[in-house]
Amino acid sequence: MAGLAMVSMVEDYDKSCFSFHNVILDSKLNADIRMYNDRMEHYTANRLDEAIKCFRSIVNVIPPFTTHVYGYSYYLLITLYRGRGDAEAARFWFNRLRSPPLPDREYFINTLICEGYWE
Secondary structure (H helix, E strand, O other), rough: OOOOOOEEEEEEOOOOOEEEEEOOOHHHHHHHHHHHHHHHHHOOOOOHHHHHHHHHHHHHHHOOOOOHHHHHHHHHHHHHHHHHHHHHHHHHHHHOOOOOOOOOOOHHHHHHOOOOOOO
């Protein structure tokens, strides 16, 4: 099972069935998802320095298999830095967002463009 990041198990039987979808086996991915969910509290409580620190640590190393937490972490880093008037840092993270193979990368890039961050 080396390299296996996620598994789905489905038993299809007429009388009783069960299914487990997207069971994550990758420890880094699991840790990043937990960190993202836990640390959103910093963002919603306006503890922005802590939020930035957490989102940066999430995207520091991106595993081969990814989920939405990486794209959202980039998006939030960019909007937080722009909100602080730090266009240079925002541009840095926007450029980093363009490079990893994230499943929803184009969505986040287009959203930032539509919100007027870049053309």
